[in-house]
Every structure is written in structure tokens, then in C-alpha cells.
Amino acid sequence: MHRENRTAQLLVRPTNVPIVRTYAQHPLRNIFLCALLLLTSAAAAAPQPNIVFILVDDLGWQDVNCYFQQIQGKPSLYETPHIDRIASRGVRFMQAYAPAPTCAPSRAAYLTGQLGVKNGVWHVKGNRVPRPWDERSELNPYYSARLTPAQTIIPEVLKRAGYTTGHVGKWHVCGSNMVPTPLDMGFDFSYDKDNHYNDPDVFDRNDPKMTNKEGIFSQPRPTRLDAFDDTRLFPLLADERPYDSLTDISLRWLKKVGKQDQPFFLNFCPKLVHGPIMTHDRKRLAYYCKKLGIPFPKDPGAICDPEAAGFNNPYYAAMVDSVDWMVGQVIQTLEAMDDRRNPGHKLIDNTIVILTSDNGGAQKLATWKGLDGKQNFEKVTDMAPLTGGKTWMYEGGVRIPFIAMGPGIKPGTVNNASLISLLDMFPTFIAAAEIKPDALDLDGCNILHLLRGQRTDARFADGTIRDTLLFHHPMDNKSFSVIRQGDWKLIKNTGPVLTDAPELQLFRLVNPDGSFGDLGEHKNLLDAYPEVAKRLLGDLTAWMDQHDARVPYLNPGSKDSLPGQDEVPLVTKTGSDGPRLWAEFETAGKASIQKAFLIYSLNGGTELKYRPPRLEEWCKAPAHLTDGRVEADAPPGMTHGIFCLIDENNFLIYSDTVPPVGAKCRIDGPVSTFLQDGFAYRPGLISLIHLGEQANAKLAQKGVPTTDLIKALNVAKATSEKPVAEQSYAVAIRELRKAIRGFDGQVAESSLPDLNFLPLDRW
Numbered sequence: 126m127h128r129e130n131r132t133a134q135l136l137v138r139p140t141n142v143p144i145v146r147t148y149a150q151h152p153l154r155n156i157f158l159c160a161l162l163l164l165t166s167a168a169a170a171a172p173q174p175n176i177v178f179i180l181v182d183d184l185g186w187q188d189v190n191c192y193f194q195q196i197q198g199k200p201s202l203y204e205t206p207h208i209d210r211i212a213s214r215g216v217r218f219m220q221a222y223a224p225a226p227t228c229a230p231s232r233a234a235y236l237t238g239q240l241g242v243k244n245g246v247w248h249v250k251g252n253r254v255p256r257p258w259d260e261r262s263e264l265n266p267y268y269s270a271r272l273t274p275a276q277t278i279i280p281e282v283l284k285r286a287g288y289t290t291g292h293v294g295k296w297h298v299c300g301s302n303m304v305p306t307p308l309d310m311g312f313d314f315s316y317d318k319d320n321h322y323n324d325p326d327v328f329d330r331n332d333p334k335m336t337n338k339e340g341i342f343s344q345p346r347p348t349r350l351d352a353f354d355d356t357r358l359f360p361l362l363a364d365e366r367p368y369d370s371l372t373d374i375s376l377r378w379l380k381k382v383g384k385q386d387q388p389f390f391l392n393f394c395p396k397l398v399h400g401p402i403m404t405h406d407r408k409r410l411a412y413y414c415k416k417l418g419i420p421f422p423k424d425p426g427a428i429c430d431p432e433a434a435g436f437n438n439p440y441y442a443a444m445v446d447s448v449d450w451m452v453g454q455v456i457q458t459l460e461a462m463d464d465r466r467n468p469g470h471k472l473i474d475n476t477i478v479i480l481t482s483d484n485g486g487a488q489k490l491a492t493w494k495g496l497d498g499k500q501n502f503e504k505v506t507d508m509a510p511l512t513g514g515k516t517w518m519y520e521g522g523v524r525i526p527f528i529a530m531g532p533g534i535k536p537g538t539v540n541n542a543s544l545i546s547l548l549d550m551f552p553t554f555i556a557a558a559e560i561k562p563d564a565l566d567l568d569g570c571n572i573l574h575l576l577r578g579q580r581t582d583a584r585f586a587d588g589t590i591r592d593t594l595l596f597h598h599p600m601d602n603k604s605f606s607v608i609r610q611g612d613w614k615l616i617k618n619t620g621p622v623l624t625d626a627p628e629l630q631l632f633r634l635v636n637p638d639g640s641f642g643d644l645g646e647h648k649n650l651l652d653a654y655p656e657v658a659k660r661l662l663g664d665l666t667a668w669m670d671q672h673d674a675r676v677p678y679l680n681p682g683s684k685d686s687l688p689g690q691d692e693v694p695l696v697t698k699t700g701s702d703g704p705r706l707w708a709e710f711e712t713a714g715k716a717s718i719q720k721a722f723l724i725y726s727l728n729g730g731t732e733l734k735y736r737p738p739r740l741e742e743w744c745k746a747p748a749h750l751t752d753g754r755v756e757a758d759a760p761p762g763m764t765h766g767i768f769c770l771i772d773e774n775n776f777l778i779y780s781d782t783v784p785p786v787g788a789k790c791r792i793d794g795p796v797s798t799f800l801q802d803g804f805a806y807r808p809g810l811i812s813l814i815h816l817g818e819q820a821n822a823k824l825a826q827k828g829v830p831t832t833d834l835i836k837a838l839n840v841a842k843a844t845s846e847k848p849v850a851e852q853s854y855a856v857a858i859r860e861l862r863k864a865i866r867g868f869d870g871q872v873a874e875s876s877l878p879d880l881n882f883l884p885l886d887r888w
Contacts, residue, residue: 314378435507488506
């Protein structure tokens, strides 16, 4: 699928250098002025900076020693000398935020510069039919698990400004079937669907330790005490650290592109310190056990009290230590290499390095069974004084470490006041590259001036000052929407049946004198400051309405007695006319239907699968609602579809039999196999035939031969006239999809998102 013309045209930075002229009469003054002007001219013509962005997985706000020491007033258990050195050479922000409390939505927001309500990624494991767990009263709304090649992300824009771009490590914006890959989304260098990086100068696919895609996050078997002494994948290096493929690949790539005549952007995403909590570094595990005063473990199970205060998990300490080592390797490589574009300097002198996290740290996990066969919780890290951690919308889940160094950034700076977000990276990198987007719909601000200490406020492209951050996480039993505005934070409980919290909470995080206030969010000031709460709630509600920020639906089959449960209308009849789908529902004496949409799959059933784990993915399409009836057109190639109706009491009603999440059909289970009808195959095939005929007519007008397309169309038409049989219909859909996609770039039909959502040619 072509990616051209998807983003605004860019105005590339001017490359002309001012001519130096001096007119002083005195020879020495003339020499001095000439040298001064040459220096000024050289500074004005400094090459675009390189950018190295290090996004650590689940690193807590004070997991870095320099943060912990400032907050707690003493050294941390976790030793992070390399990260601390970046802070000493740059700036660290004390009020930096992840856009979401979990991995995928934060990463998607960072890459697109848009919040999940715009880019579609609200949580992990999306693209599913919204279903309740067993008979629970609430269920998550529909959301996506992936970005698509039609969306613009950072590397594409930087490439147009002359940057070479690379991604190494965790991606997590690719859905259950692991597409699109970073290469599909515009990175020059990264891995493909087979997890092979695409540069043979950097990556040796015959080296097993390098092809270990997880690096030192690779999980040991059968227990975490079997993680040591694997000389095939994790041989000890000269510094007695176990080899890590992600670090090695990053360094190899930097050593290659650092010798070129163009700037580079490295998106380095270690898979540490995400759970399961383990380490391949025996020496560091033993070291932290000694620091904690506990013996080296003989039982692979939980090693520490899940409720104990402070840092007390030596496995996690070793993981943080390993991340620091990985960061140090990158920095030392940049320090050692000469800068070809900036003679007389090292690469580090003209490289912006940013280290941060995708969300708050995990608090406790149960990931490893003990010798007794039991799987108990253990403490991971401690977010105090913050409340909560990963998955929570309290500060512990979204406040993150953020450290930057680079040209123009004053060493040893601590910014306590400015609110920043990972959303700000896209516009900031554009500004650093000295390019100007004509019209990109970005939610963040250019904070380059904040990094350089030139201002204390973040501003949008139109010059307005940002004083507000917004969050939407309508998930599970932690469903909240949040507004942080100035000193205040308002939390709205959007899943009040399952989420155990007040309907509204108001906290003052910063005191009037600028000092930190109630960071632990212990004092709900809702009653004390009703005018503040009213203002913030109004702003939050307006934003949610503007962006269709859906909240958890109610389950008509709930075991709990819910208001309006006996008024839920039932779907009475379904059918299709060609590609047109419809369903009829009760109206008399029932709650009215307020909204409706279609959920559809392109790989339902058992035939149209890509590769293990071969999970079904479901997309969302609009539906037309009238009195007692809902209609929609089957997307081309749809295998199964379900209408979702939302009544006035927020209950979700399906047009077919949909099982809850449970033993019969687990969370990633094949919902299509439980449907009574599901508009299976025929409507989607007919719609695909219409699309193929349109493409064929356009190609014929251009004189393009279409033999294969005509053949696939004929087979599809003959199939559509027969009774639905999964195998024959699946084959017809697959082959016609491939035939249409074969004319990529020649007709618009070949670039239709539904034809490019999954790697159909591999099925």
C-alpha cells in the first residue's frame, strides 16, 4: 500500500550559509570580528541534530536514582549511573506524563502525536468484539489494538527532512497478528514479519544470539532460576554483562549510520523492565540480594512481600540495572564516534538523547510458580509517594521519568513546574529537525524551548499556552477519564459499577507557592472547591463528547440487578440483501436505541488465518439507525459481522449470539465460531466483487491487462451463487483480495484499508 500523499507537505530547513564580511580597519580587530562572525555563522549553520529516543517499558517515576534521591532524600537501591549522567548533562522533568497508564496506547500516542481518542488505540489487546467477563455487569468499549499504514508517525516526517530512521525493540502497536511492522509504518531500519532486521550489515540472521528477538527479556524455561549461564544466547561480555541482542543491534546500526552524511533517528525500546520479573544477570541478582540482606534465591517463586513498602525485589533491581547498562552502551558509542557532519566533534555533541517510560511502574505481579506449585504475588517496585502504578489513572500510573540531553540543553537542570507529555515528542522532533509541517493534527506541543530552558510553558503550534492534559482509560475495573489543569487534577469514574472509586475526585497536586502538593492524591477536595470541580468537569465532558470517548457498556446478562435491565430491547430478525446487512429490534415498551455500529472480522472462521496464534481481529464500521431497524454495508472481504446496539441506559445488545469471556471462549477466542449466522462470508464476498469490478473497469480504461483479476472475479461470482461453505468462500475471498491488491498504486481500490489490514497474501 502506497504511503505517498498521506501527510502534509513539509517545508525543509534552508541550507544556505550566510556569507561573512568584515570592514574593521584595525587588523587585530578585523581578525577578532572575522573569527567571531565565523563562529556565529557556524552555529547558525549547525547540522540538524541526531535524535535518540529511549523508551523503557514500565519504568517507574522514581526507579531512576536521580529521581529517587530528589524525592526521597537518599540514594536508591537501584543503581543507574549512566542514566544519572544523562541527567547531569541535561534536564529532567518532574511533571512528565505518559498519555495512558498502559503500554500500547502510550506508544501509539507518542508515535502519532495523538491521543487514543483520535488514533483509536485505547488499551492493549484491542480489535476484539466487546464482551463481558462471564456475568460481570460492565464490559470495555470497542477500541483498536494497532496503528495502520494510513496513519502518519514520526519517522515518516523525519525521513522527508533527510533523516535515516531506525526502530529496535518493543513495538506493541501491531495487534494480535503482529502487523503492521515498524517497516510497514515508515522506518528505514527495523524488523519484518519474521522478526528479521532488514540490514545485513547490521543483522546476522544466522547468529542465534542476535535473532533472539526478545534480547535479555527472553523468558527462561521452566523457571526464572534457569535464566543463567546460557552461553548460546547470553554469553558474558568483557564487562561480565550478559549479551543483549537489542543493544547489540542498536549499536551496530549507530556505528553504520553515524558515518553517513545525514542525521539519524533511533527509536530504541528495551523490553525491560516489563513483567515477568526475571534477569539473566546472575552477578547483579546476587549483588542486589546482598544489598537487601537476603540469600540468593533457591525457590523461583515470589521473593518478597507484595504489600511491603520500599524497593525489595532483587530481580527487578537487576532489571533496572540492566536497562541502565543498555543506555550506557548507547551513550558511550555516541561519545566515541567522530561526527562526519560536524568536524571536530563527536556524535554526542549534536545528538538529542531522551530517556523516558511508556507508563508508571508495576506494583505487584504473580508471574512465577514456586517449588510448591503456587503462583503468589510479589512486590515489583514502589511508586510512593504516588498512588497507584501501571494500569491506574492515579499519578503512579502516568507520571514518568523524563530526561533529555543535547545541543542547547543546560547541564544539571531540573524542571519542577512544566507539564509535558510523550505527545510532545512528535512536534518537538519536527522543530529540532528544523522543518515545519503544513497541517498535521497533533495533540502535543513543541517543547524544544523547554528542554533548552528558554521558556517555562508549553505552547501549541498557534502560540496558545497549554495548561491542560487529558486522559481516557475506560477499561476493566480501573475505568477513569482525567483532566490535569494547572495545579488541579479531576478524576471521573466512568465505570462506576466495577471501578471502586468515588464518582468524582479532585486533587491539588501543586501548592499555590509552586511546591508539590498532594502527590499521593489522598485528599479529595471536591466539596471544598466546587467551582474548580465544575469547571474541570465541564472541560472534560466537552472533550469526551467531541471525540466520542466511549465508556464501559452495561451487560444485559449481568448477574447483578441493574437499572433498566428489564427494558433492554431484543433483536428480532437479521438478514442481508446483497452486501447490505440489516437487523430489526423491539421498540414497544423497551428502552430506545441511541447508537449502533457494526463489528466485523476479515479473518473469522478457521480458513483465513495468518500464522500462530492466528487470532481473529474485529474492526468497527458505522451503521445507519432508524426506528426499529439498523443497516450497514458489508466491508469488502468481511467474513463475519455483528451489529452492536446501545440503548438509552447504556446496555449493549448484539445482533447475534456472542459468548462472554470465560472457559468456553477466552478473551482471544474465536467468537465467529459461536455465531448463529454472523452474516457469514456471502455479503463480504459480494461487496468484494463490486470492488473488484470497479477496479477492473478503471484498469481497462487505462489499458492495463487484468487477466488474473478477471479470473478471480469469475470464481468469486460463481461461489457467491452457491450455498455458503467456509472453505470455498474463504478461498474466493482470499484470491480476489490478492488480485485487487496486485494493482497497488494503479487504482484506489487496491489501497483500501480493509484489503491491507492484515498480510492477506500470506494466508
